[in-house]
Amino acid sequence: MGLDDAKGRQSEMTELVTRKRFTVPLDRAAVAADWRARGYSCGLFVDPPGQKWLDFVHDCNELVTPVEGRLEMHVGDQRFLLEPGDEVFIPKGALHSVINAYDGTSRWLYGYD
Numbered sequence: 001m002g003l004d005d006a007k008g009r010q011s012e013m014t015e016l017v018t019r020k021r022f023t024v025p026l027d028r029a030a031v032a033a034d035w036r037a038r039g040y041s042c043g044l045f046v047d048p049p050g051q052k053w054l055d056f057v058h059d060c061n062e063l064v065t066p067v068e069g070r071l072e073m074h075v076g077d078q079r080f081l082l083e084p085g086d087e088v089f090i091p092k093g094a095l096h097s098v099i100n101a102y103d104g105t106s107r108w109l110y111g112y113d
Contacts, residue, residue, distance in 0.1 A: 016078065016080070016088055016089050017088050018089075019083075019085075021087035022034075022065060024084045026065070026066075026109075028042075028109065035063060035111045038063075038113075039113045042111045044067070044107060044109055045109075045110060046106075047069075047100040047105065047106045047108070049102065049105070050100060051099070051100040052100075053099070055097055056096055057093060057095055057096070058092065058093075058112065060092055061090065061092050061112070062089075062090040062096075062110060063087060063088070063089060064082070064090065064108060064109070064110050065086065066086060066109075067109060068102075068105070069084075069101075069102030069104060069106030070082065070106065071099065071100065071102075073096065073097070073099075074095075074096060074097040074099075075088065075090055076095060
């Protein structure tokens, strides 16, 4: 990887989160319609307190948006705390983890392109 490639990749990694992309309370149908228009599916995970999904890599891009609760996300070497309405983009091939960082049940949407 050349220096320009490395700088480009770093720039991509720092712009993964869009804060307050969706209004709260979150309308799942509106998120699904938005993602469908962008070429993504839309599914729901419901996780108990402390649930951890560690060290995943996909052969497609992924979007994640919390509906309820808080998520701690790790994408590459970056860590984000996501609130309902925030959206994170996980690039194809990126090592990532999702942790329920909420005392209660978290609900979050995910989609693949």
